[in-house]
Amino acid sequence: MRLESLSLQDFRNYEQVSLELHPGLNVFVGENAQGKTNLLEAIYVLSLSKSYRAAHDQDLIRQGALRAQVTGRVRKLAALEVGFVLSHTDRKRLLVNGKTTTAHYFVGNLNTVLFSPDSLQLVKGSPSERRRFLDIQICQVDPVYRQTLLEYQRVVRQRNSLLKAAQENRAQLSQLPAWDQQLVHLGTKVMLRRWAVVARLQEHTMAIHGQISREQEELKLVYHPFFAQSAPKQAQQDYGEEELNDIFWQQLQFWRAEELRRGYTLVGPQRDDLLFFVNGLDLKTFGSQGQQRSAVLACILAELELMYGETGEYPVVLLDDVMSELDQGRRLQLLTLLNAKAQTIVTTTSLASFSQDLLQRAAVYTIQRGRIV
Numbered sequence: 210m211r212l213e214s215l216s217l218q219d220f221r222n223y224e225q226v227s228l229e230l231h232p233g234l235n236v237f238v239g240e241n242a243q244g245k246t247n248l249l250e251a252i253y254v255l256s257l258s259k260s261y262r263a264a265h266d267q268d269l270i271r272q273g274a275l276r277a278q279v280t281g282r283v284r285k286l287a288a289l290e291v292g293f294v295l296s297h298t299d300r301k302r303l304l305v306n307g308k309t310t311t312a313h314y315f316v317g318n319l320n321t322v323l324f325s326p327d328s329l330q331l332v333k334g335s336p337s338e339r340r341r342f343l344d345i346q347i348c349q350v351d352p353v354y355r356q357t358l359l360e361y362q363r364v365v366r367q368r369n370s371l372l373k374a375a376q377e378n379r380a381q382l383s384q385l386p387a388w389d390q391q392l393v394h395l396g397t398k399v400m401l402r403r404w405a406v407v408a409r410l411q412e413h414t415m416a417i418h419g420q421i422s423r424e425q426e427e428l429k430l431v432y433h434p435f436f437a438q439s440a441p442k443q444a445q446q447d448y449g450e451e452e453l454n455d456i457f458w459q460q461l462q463f464w465r466a467e468e469l470r471r472g473y474t475l476v477g478p479q480r481d482d483l484l485f486f487v488n489g490l491d492l493k494t495f496g497s498q499g500q501q502r503s504a505v506l507a508c509i510l511a512e513l514e515l516m517y518g519e520t521g522e523y524p525v526v527l528l529d530d531v532m533s534e535l536d537q538g539r540r541l542q543l544l545t546l547l548n549a550k551a552q553t554i555v556t557t558t559s560l561a562s563f564s565q566d567l568l569q570r571a572a573v574y575t576i577q578r579g580r581i582v
């Protein structure tokens with residue numbers, strides 16, 4: 210799929226911009242703090258209904274303006290328009306073809322994959338970043354998963370409040386079984402879906418990483434469930450829903466006293482992780498920076514293939530200032546691989562990272578203080 214055009218009104222530091230995008234490579238060049246990331250952020254919100262870097266939707270409204278509006282025309286088999294309106298006085302409005310809709314129907318119309326310097330933390334950073342990496346791609350292609358995940362997160366929050374309250378008043382514990390039931394039911398669904406996606410990602414990363422490392426190294430992705438520590442043998446197997454349910458209940462028993470003592474939930478996929486191994490060694494601990502970068506690159510490219518497999522369309526790829534982070538070889542590999550498949554929107558402070566050959570086939574825009582000049 211591609212984003213054919215984009216218009217921003219009072220979004221971040223943009224007053225008013227409308228532009229047509231190239232179906233292949235789009236390069237936005239500009240100095241720091243001119244609005245490069247803001248532009249990609251707008252596209253990201255069109256895709257996922259909220260920003261990855263704003264605490265409040267209102268932060269996205271241009272200082273001094275009352276409302277922000279962003280619209281994009283998407284082309285896949287059919288054409289459609291997605292948009293959103295933010296205001297200081299009303300609730301956020303998500304729009305598909307001009308009609309207000311819910312996030313449930315909004316997410317998935319425009320699929321994106323974002324690669325930013327923060328993505329390089331995927332291997333080294335905290336488990337929550339790796340869970341997010343998985344969840345963001347699954348949510349875009351599977352609205353049912355998105356709903357299950359949101360529901361599950363609500364259950365964890367409620368259950369946490371209950372455990373906290375029970376520290377003061379044991380009588381509260383009578384409500385716990387009802388929450389346990391939901392925790393296990395929804396948590397199992399979340400885990401099974403992630404597990405399946407990791408298996409599919411694994412096939413793609415293996416192939417892509419082989420190319421990147423010239424078949425010198427083998428990258429392996431392993432889903433690491435929350436019970437891997439307390440029941441390591443169980444963590445290595447493949448499970449059906451019923452078996453996983455049973456383990457979940459056992460874990461609840463096992464951690465019950467500790468949960469009561471600490472006052473929050475200790476079991477469930479909010480504590481799962483994703484591990485990376487290169488030639489059998491844990492990449493987080495033993496990998497060089499170069500190896501970690503290759504792995505991240507392979508994962509992002511694999512994400513593309515996964516989404517293609519699920520929807521029949523490649524997502525739009527957003528590359529925020531990553532060219533300078535990659536060496537010449539990886540840079541070229543990335544852009545060449547992408548160019549053949551997916552519409553790519555890149556920001557950079559310097560065109561020097563791009564070959565003449567690539568630039569000739571790209572649309573190049575200069576961003577200056579929230580304007581495309």
Ligand SMILES: Nc1ncnc2c1ncn2[C@@H]1O[C@H](COP(=O)(O)OP(=O)(O)O)[C@@H](O)[C@H]1O
Pocket residue numbers: 220221222223239240241242243244245246247248268269270271272
């Ligand atoms: N809500 C807002 N209203 C006006 N300006 C904003 C808003 N949010 C961020 N900015 C401005 O946007 C600029 C940063 O844009 P950004 O896209 O992150 O820069 P870069 O080009 O380095 O990626 C800063 O000058 C910041 O002050």
Ligand SMILES: [Mg+2]
Pocket residue numbers: 245246247529530
């Ligand atoms: Mg930036």
